[in-house]
Amino acid sequence: MPELAERAIERELTFAQAVREALAEEMRRDPTVCIIGEDVAEAGTPFKVLSGLVEEFGKERVIDTPISEAGFTGVGVGAAMTGMRPVVDIMFGDFLTLTMDQMVNQAAKVHYMSGGKWKVPMVLRTTLGATRRSAAQHSQSLHAWFSHVPGLKVVLPSTPYDAKGLLKTAIRDDNPVVFFEDKMMYKTKGPVPEGEYTIPFGVADIKREGTDITIVGTSSMVQVALGAAALLDEIGISAEVIDPRTTWPLDEATLIASVKKTSRAIVVDEGYGRYGVTAEIASVIAEGAFFNLEAPVKRMGAMHVPIPFSPPLEDVTVPTEQTVFEAARKLCGKA
Amino acid sequence: MPELAERAIERELTFAQAVREALAEEMRRDPTVCIIGEDVAEAGTPFKVLSGLVEEFGKERVIDTPISEAGFTGVGVGAAMTGMRPVVDIMFGDFLTLTMDQMVNQAAKVHYMSGGKWKVPMVLRTTLGATRRSAAQHSQSLHAWFSHVPGLKVVLPSTPYDAKGLLKTAIRDDNPVVFFEDKMMYKTKGPVPEGEYTIPFGVADIKREGTDITIVGTSSMVQVALGAAALLDEIGISAEVIDPRTTWPLDEATLIASVKKTSRAIVVDEGYGRYGVTAEIASVIAEGAFFNLEAPVKRMGAMHVPIPFSPPLEDVTVPTEQTVFEAARKLCGKA
Amino acid sequence: MSPLTDKGKKREAKKPDVKRPEAKTVEMKKPETKNSNGMKASKPEVERSLRMYRRMLMIRLFEEQVNELYTRALMPGLAHLYVGEEAVAVGICEALRDDDYITSTHRGHGHCVAKGAAPNRMFAELLGKEAGYCKGKGGSMHIADPATGNLGANAIVAGSAGIATGAAFSAKHKGKGQVAVCFFGEGALGQGVVYEVMNLAALWKLPVIYVCENNMYNEYTHFLETTAGDILSRGPAFGVPSESVDGQDVTAVYQVASRLVKRARDGEGPSFLMCNTYRYTGHHVGDISREYYRSKQEEHHWKTDRDPLKLFAEKLIAQKLTDAPSLVKLEDEVRAEMKAAVDFAIAAPYPNADKVEQDVYA
Amino acid sequence: MSPLTDKGKKREAKKPDVKRPEAKTVEMKKPETKNSNGMKASKPEVERSLRMYRRMLMIRLFEEQVNELYTRALMPGLAHLYVGEEAVAVGICEALRDDDYITSTHRGHGHCVAKGAAPNRMFAELLGKEAGYCKGKGGSMHIADPATGNLGANAIVAGSAGIATGAAFSAKHKGKGQVAVCFFGEGALGQGVVYEVMNLAALWKLPVIYVCENNMYNEYTHFLETTAGDILSRGPAFGVPSESVDGQDVTAVYQVASRLVKRARDGEGPSFLMCNTYRYTGHHVGDISREYYRSKQEEHHWKTDRDPLKLFAEKLIAQKLTDAPSLVKLEDEVRAEMKAAVDFAIAAPYPNADKVEQDVYA
Numbered sequence A, B: 001m002p003e004l005a006e007r008a009i010e011r012e013l014t015f016a017q018a019v020r021e022a023l024a025e026e027m028r029r030d031p032t033v034c035i036i037g038e039d040v041a042e043a044g045t046p047f048k049v050l051s052g053l054v055e056e057f058g059k060e061r062v063i064d065t066p067i068s069e070a071g072f073t074g075v076g077v078g079a080a081m082t083g084m085r086p087v088v089d090i091m092f093g094d095f096l097t098l099t100m101d102q103m104v105n106q107a108a109k110v111h112y113m114s115g116g117k118w119k120v121p122m123v124l125r126t127t128l129g130a131t132r133r134s135a136a137q138h139s140q141s142l143h144a145w146f147s148h149v150p151g152l153k154v155v156l157p158s159t160p161y162d163a164k165g166l167l168k169t170a171i172r173d174d175n176p177v178v179f180f181e182d183k184m185m186y187k188t189k190g191p192v193p194e195g196e197y198t199i200p201f202g203v204a205d206i207k208r209e210g211t212d213i214t215i216v217g218t219s220s221m222v223q224v225a226l227g228a229a230a231l232l233d234e235i236g237i238s239a240e241v242i243d244p245r246t247t248w249p250l251d252e253a254t255l256i257a258s259v260k261k262t263s264r265a266i267v268v269d270e271g272y273g274r275y276g277v278t279a280e281i282a283s284v285i286a287e288g289a290f291f292n293l294e295a296p297v298k299r300m301g302a303m304h305v306p307i308p309f310s311p312p313l314e315d316v317t318v319p320t321e322q323t324v325f326e327a328a329r330k331l332c333g334k335a
Numbered sequence C, D: 001m002s003p004l005t006d007k008g009k010k011r012e013a014k015k016p017d018v019k020r021p022e023a024k025t026v027e028m029k030k031p032e033t034k035n036s037n038g039m040k041a042s043k044p045e046v047e048r049s050l051r052m053y054r055r056m057l058m059i060r061l062f063e064e065q066v067n068e069l070y071t072r073a074l075m076p077g078l079a080h081l082y083v084g085e086e087a088v089a090v091g092i093c094e095a096l097r098d099d100d101y102i103t104s105t106h107r108g109h110g111h112c113v114a115k116g117a118a119p120n121r122m123f124a125e126l127l128g129k130e131a132g133y134c135k136g137k138g139g140s141m142h143i144a145d146p147a148t149g150n151l152g153a154n155a156i157v158a159g160s161a162g163i164a165t166g167a168a169f170s171a172k173h174k175g176k177g178q179v180a181v182c183f184f185g186e187g188a189l190g191q192g193v194v195y196e197v198m199n200l201a202a203l204w205k206l207p208v209i210y211v212c213e214n215n216m217y218n219e220y221t222h223f224l225e226t227t228a229g230d231i232l233s234r235g236p237a238f239g240v241p242s243e244s245v246d247g248q249d250v251t252a253v254y255q256v257a258s259r260l261v262k263r264a265r266d267g268e269g270p271s272f273l274m275c276n277t278y279r280y281t282g283h284h285v286g287d288i289s290r291e292y293y294r295s296k297q298e299e300h301h302w303k304t305d306r307d308p309l310k311l312f313a314e315k316l317i318a319q320k321l322t323d324a325p326s327l328v329k330l331e332d333e334v335r336a337e338m339k340a341a342v343d344f345a346i347a348a349p350y351p352n353a354d355k356v357e358q359d360v361y362a
């Protein structure tokens, strides 16, 4: 059952508000939590996700930085090793390129290389997603890279509810966690309980139950999958929509069980299609539900092109309700 | 037919010599080809791959740099855009973390973002591979990241012959090419023709023909696959070994055709297993040969751990002849 | 806003506040006047001054149109206006040859125009049209044009530092005396790669000029909160001689640029030039409420007392190289030119969706 | 090599060239002598000197064993010896508290010993044994130890610059007066991240000391070929006061370090210290033929005229804090200690292969 359906939650928050609330709650609870990034204080980031936090927690804990992604991410790593729980803010996921050494050669490996002696309880918050007309250097979804790296955990919330619960879990986790937020989702609303709750990593959420086909969606693509499921419903195809919520750890069991039931699967993710997240998830399904699959697992990701600026071009680079719907229909032999 | 079997080549070179010969030939042919990197000149790199080149081509074309991977890779991008064909040397593949912005946000996107106006004919040469007892920051195989990025090509030679032919192609290619050399292979010998030859990208090489199972191996894992194939032979299993040689472009047709014939497949690559190269290749096969597969495609990559230093630990992190042999035997129902 | 009035043009305003003189044919004054040193200005000098003024005006009015396009919701995405900083791009590029290289930033329209880009194709790019410089694939932040030596604007802060240095590397290798200019905001001083490449440029004596446009803000944060130590001593610490110039004085910028360009062409290596300037409007077109990070008075001061166009206009008039009516006429002309360029862009077709997979690989 | 002889120990040589005096009980002289200023040295001062000497000797003889292990093919992989640079690590760490932090490099054994690591567990790590500091998972380049404030050696050049600065960030937040020292070679000056974090440390007044060990070579390339401008003016350009010290003079290093550490503890912010030094042997143990990048004379000069142990020994003897026989005795003692530590490591078991998946996640 979709988790949210089980509870009657009256309050609605935007995705951005949910993120902010998670941060505020954790900062109140734990004085070692701090925020480090560009324009995070008074400006509250360009997306205004952090508005108000500096007013409550002060400039000692909500810290504006120079445009030095490598440098302040490295500071986050060292701070995390020595008693803080920094939440490092990378404004656009595309700038993760600058943090790779700090995250991959340092953060991800410190615990292991030290034989378990040091740990790195930090969160790197950043964005993903295209269709904002921001062109090739402000539109990438690079979570596949981090999912590939042992020592890191990777979180991809798809609703305000998940964003709050997963971010709180991320902050309390003793490992480096990379937390991706879809830029286009910041203003979307959804029910979010007021009090304390966390969502465990590695537990997929069945966002919609169905029997004919499994659509695995991540982050921005969960709503797309749900939209496609609604369209499929109209033509009598019952789609189950599963959101892994974390690509690492990955809840393989839930994915496989669903496809064993439905016998067909589509995996939709906004990262580049090739060598991306869909490849891993499709492989897991193709192996785990091998004898149940009635058709190859279909993968849908961003087109293998740098994201173009021009709207008519950009719009065809990412999966949409319609394209997922078409693919599902075809897979179910109803095309 | 394996390409090499078709020709009778007398001369043997080591892998390192083959790389050097390709560079020397291209530098003689084209004065815009130059080498930029740390300790590339007199030292000829720590692996001595480039020994002798500075003597022939001078310090203007074989250029020692400070330890500034981002900076000199960026210089390579700009130089490539304006008439040079730089071969940038990144000593260990692990240091690619420092070049990600230059390679991914710049090199890979310049051509597209400029609407095809500028191009970036550069090669980034680097290494991959573990088991040198060099620990977590000197043992990674990060080619999956680059294979994920549109605009880049990714080359993984597995023999001296391929190294020479593919490197020459890489240098002549008008796109940024990332060229990975297995550190452990530098001293292995193989036949290499003396004169000019190039090997096209996107053409897999069938290193060994077989009928019962397809083993796809990349780079360092090709020899492992061949070793496993020999062991399999002894128990009556005929393995076909395919080397894609480039992960992008990827010769999907050859892979699929082979598995359609054999109906079983293992994909072996030295990168981390999760969200790695094996996932893409396995997905391609699982989709393309869906109706022929008698068992799930088996993926074998580096264990999902930072590479440990201690020999008994490190040795279990990468696939070996023995583990590939066991997996293949099991897949063929002869375990 | 009009360079000839004291008041900043409000973004809502549809036409400039300036009172127009009666229309009449405008003659540029004959070039027989004094230059800034009291010497008689030579004909090329006068032509240069008038060309620089025109270029600055082009940029100013180009951006006016961009803001208009945004306000009218005709432009996809956002844009970062160069208004207020015109003298930097124009003064620098005036010192360059056509075959010299530049790299630019997210705030790049001014650099492109100054290096000679055609406004109509720039607007087309901003609107994502096929006729744009990048066939619509780049947009506002990625205009590139080999014909004018423009290696491309870059949306990664300091993203083109390596590219510009690499172009200088090629230039040195080719030996044709080309020079590369790397434009970047003072925010880019936060990126380590800038120091990596300055060090390389110094070691290899590359003909590159690092032009830091210090408009005092990294987005919404004052540069003093992000920049410790002393900017002008950073270059020398890496072997790159550095100086600063009033970025609102186009002649001063041009003069120092000429000197540094000559130095580079003569094989004497890189240099760093900090141009002190100001952006009049928001970080991008959507950044309207700015008082939490800077005061209206500060903006007002720059717009009224430090406007590069106004200052230069006054000087040109004082030097009798032109007069006010001529400049107003020029403004009308250039505005009409920009309007036509915008109309071209609006009318131009989008690329076909099937073009999306073109140009990924050469 | 032995600090008491002029000759560098050849890597093949199995025992030191030094002639041993007859064995006898060694008494350290009573601490009633003059210190370097001609003042009477206080008891703690004398203890400090003798402790520093012993620590330097430990490092020297530790590395002797490492080389031996390599030569005898008992050590997996390679190692980068600290021989010649002992005074730097020891002088700096002597100025630190136990709860102060250090970060180290690929050439890190000296830093670890100086901060108090136990040689037996270090050797165990170098051999990949379970008893090693990192359970064998790190090896020579990754020794880390929370108990001695060692945040870890790092095999990425400049890889720990961020970490050390972050530790100083925590230290400031926690307010217990801790300080972080970031050791790195002059090669790390090529990495932009160093400047990014120096700028941050200056802005935020963090208690971090950037200790640049300038041994003149980035692997096989002289630093003058890789470093333009002036190293000591780099720090100030980013707001970090900088100075240099003779890295072969442990007292001088200790004194300046004490001052900089005090400064940091007092909340006055970061500093940069360049220690001029030399590595006697190859970049790593396998780098035997070095003449293509540096001369034998140069090596000889440093080993004979600039050896930190020899210089300090002479001083201690001149100050009558000890005498030659005592030092020889000490050397024997420490050598025996190292031998025992190596024996421990050789005898220690490897980790079980099933440990490989432990410690990936906390």
Ligand SMILES: Cc1ncc(C[n+]2csc(CCOP(=O)(O)OP(=O)(O)O)c2C)c(N)n1
Residues within 6 Å of the ligand: A038, A067, A069, A091, A095, A098, C080, C106, C107, C155, C156, C157, C184, C185, C186, C187, C188, C189, C215, C216, C217, C218, C219, C283
């Ligand atoms: C690497 C990177 N980090 C952050 C950003 C987001 N960003 C865009 S412009 C900007 C401020 C740039 O300030 P400055 O360099 O002074 O240029 P200005 O906008 O003032 O012209 C920032 C932080 C970016 N584009 N790239």
Ligand SMILES: Cc1ncc(C[n+]2csc(CCOP(=O)(O)OP(=O)(O)O)c2C)c(N)n1
Residues within 6 Å of the ligand: B038, B067, B069, B091, B095, B098, D080, D106, D107, D155, D156, D157, D184, D185, D186, D187, D188, D189, D215, D216, D217, D218, D219, D283
């Ligand atoms: C980022 C990175 N680039 C390159 C290397 C390879 N490498 C290891 S040590 C070294 C030279 C370091 O020189 P320096 O910092 O002066 O330290 P030293 O060895 O002299 O102590 C190089 C280039 C590396 N480990 N990390």
Ligand SMILES: [Mg+2]
Residues within 6 Å of the ligand: C185, C186, C187, C213, C214, C215, C216, C217, C218, C219
């Ligand atoms: Mg600025």
Ligand SMILES: [Mg+2]
Residues within 6 Å of the ligand: D185, D186, D187, D213, D214, D215, D216, D217, D218, D219
């Ligand atoms: Mg050095």
